[in-house]
Amino acid sequence: MNQSTTHFAPNTVKITQGTKRDAPPVISVTAMAGVSEMVRQAFGEKVLRQAKQAAMLDIEMIEHHDCFIPQATMTGFLKEVERRAGEPHIGLLVAPHLSLTRYGRWGEYVLASDTLRTAIARALATLGYHSTGDRMETSVDRGVARLSYFNAARGWPGYVHVACGTAGVMLSLFRSYLPSNWLPRHVELDIPRPRSASFFEEAFSCPVVFDASAVSICFDARLLNGPATRHPSTRLVTIEDVARSRMGPASLDNFRGVVIAQIWAQVLSGEGSIDSTARALDTSVRSLQRALSHDGTDFRELVNVVRVQRAKELLEGTQASITEISNELGYSAPANFARAFRKATGAAPQDFRRKPTGPITRQHLPM
Known part of the structure; x- marks a missing residue:
């Protein structure tokens, strides 16, 4: 048979605003x-x-x-x-x-x-x-x-x-x-x-x-x-990582969008520091805090949002343990990760993972 x-x-790349089918x-x-x-x-x-x-x-x-x-x-x-x-x-x-x-x-x-x-x-x-x-x-x-x-x-x-x-x-x-x-x-x-x-x-x-x-x-x-003779990658990679890298953040034409992109980079490396973010953006911590406050948010809130989003992706898209995900996100202990995740979503990480998920979709960065 x-x-x-x-x-x-799929035509996932927006070339210009008014791109035609051809x-x-x-x-x-x-x-x-x-x-x-x-x-x-x-x-x-x-x-x-x-x-x-x-x-x-x-x-x-x-x-x-x-x-x-x-x-x-x-x-x-x-x-x-x-x-x-x-x-x-x-x-x-x-x-x-x-x-x-x-x-x-x-x-x-x-x-x-x-x-x-x-x-x-x-x-x-x-x-x-x-x-x-x-x-x-x-x-x-x-x-x-x-x-x-x-x-x-x-x-x-x-x-x-x-x-x-x-x-x-x-x-x-x-x-x-x-x-x-x-x-x-x-x-x-x-x-x-x-x-x-x-x-x-x-x-x-x-x-x-x-x-x-x-x-x-x-x-x-x-x-x-047959089983693989060797595992080619040990990194935790999800389809959202691909979408983020190939499509870019939802917006890079405003200060908040640039800050979020920097936070994503830090979270993906297991960190999340306002000092390093301010340094990367060539501004002071105080100026960064003021700018975010003007937009109705603060750095800690954005870090938490990004961390929770990343945690959801890893729980849904990988078989990594809760401890591995906690370490990946830079938490000092799995219990701290579980507490923060429950506070943000209302569910424990294990319970969230058990929920049925739909087909692979691209998710936007929190803006």
């Missing part, structure tokens, strides 16, 4: 993490500089930030590297060095899964936090599973390199959960068959099929049910 599941990437597809710039350095090492600073100029964007400067670029910028950059370096296999050179571990919060969220099956499910369900216009699909037929990625940039100049890079990233997902000597049955690429397939088969260490409908990794379906 053939079983298939398809997920379309807005160009975008992708997280983290998809290019490490590519510029590889180009520099392989072809020199001059080729990299020329490619940046052609793309009209210094991708290297922002590649570790959770922001978005047009997919045309990505393909254009790679095409220019090919032209300047005279190397038709840029994608194959880059593919082995690409990894989901460099994909920011979204990559962390996917790789925080306990099993390969769950990681794939997370990737499919939340692809819209990584790109728009793309979609992913899984299918199983007679014991062979297929994970497919349909790129919005297919057919564009330079896309052959994107297709190879996509395969490389997908393989990195599998290798995060499977033995180091694992190899796929074969890889499918949605590009025309080249004169020689040997370069591709050497790069992916398996047979490669061309002229496919998508970039696909084909593998033994039994691997979906």
Whole structure:
């Protein structure tokens, strides 16, 4: 029996106020993490500089930030590297060095899964936090599973390199959960068959099929049910973390919104200090308190709101213990965390976790 599941990437990025439905597809710039350095090492600073100029964007400067670029910028950059370096296999050179571990919060969220099956499910369900216009699909037929990625940039100049890079990233997902000597049955690429397939088969260490409908990794379906050989991530990461990093706070155009963004950063590192917040905002503690009072709130209230929101996310989105969550949020003892949580929500952390939850949704920062 053939079983298939398809997920379309929702258009989660607001490009401009009045964006039309035909807005160009975008992708997280983290998809290019490490590519510029590889180009520099392989072809020199001059080729990299020329490619940046052609793309009209210094991708290297922002590649570790959770922001978005047009997919045309990505393909254009790679095409220019090919032209300047005279190397038709840029994608194959880059593919082995690409990894989901460099994909920011979204990559962390996917790789925080306990099993390969769950990681794939997370990737499919939340692809819209990584790109728009793309979609992913899984299918199983007679014991062979297929994970497919349909790129919005297919057919564009330079896309052959994107297709190879996509395969490389997908393989990195599998290798995060499977033995180091694992190899796929074969890889499918949605590009025309080249004169020689040997370069591709050497790069992916398996047979490669061309002229496919998508970039696909084909593998033994039994691997979906097996335990992970190693756990790729020990961080507590929820879908709200991804939403926050990829969409940004609800508002950064006012002082309160900036303060809340700073508090979130502190809470995520287990802290929450008015002194460090004032220092980060280049103001005094007194001035900070006055500004917040003018907005009808105070620092302690905002910290409590952010901590409670974060606690809810961890209780609903992870299997972390109450003690682990308490430590994560910077409380001196689990009892103090439980007391503060009950005061804010009217429920003990254990009781809140038992409540039924709905589907994954993006939540706004408290404003």
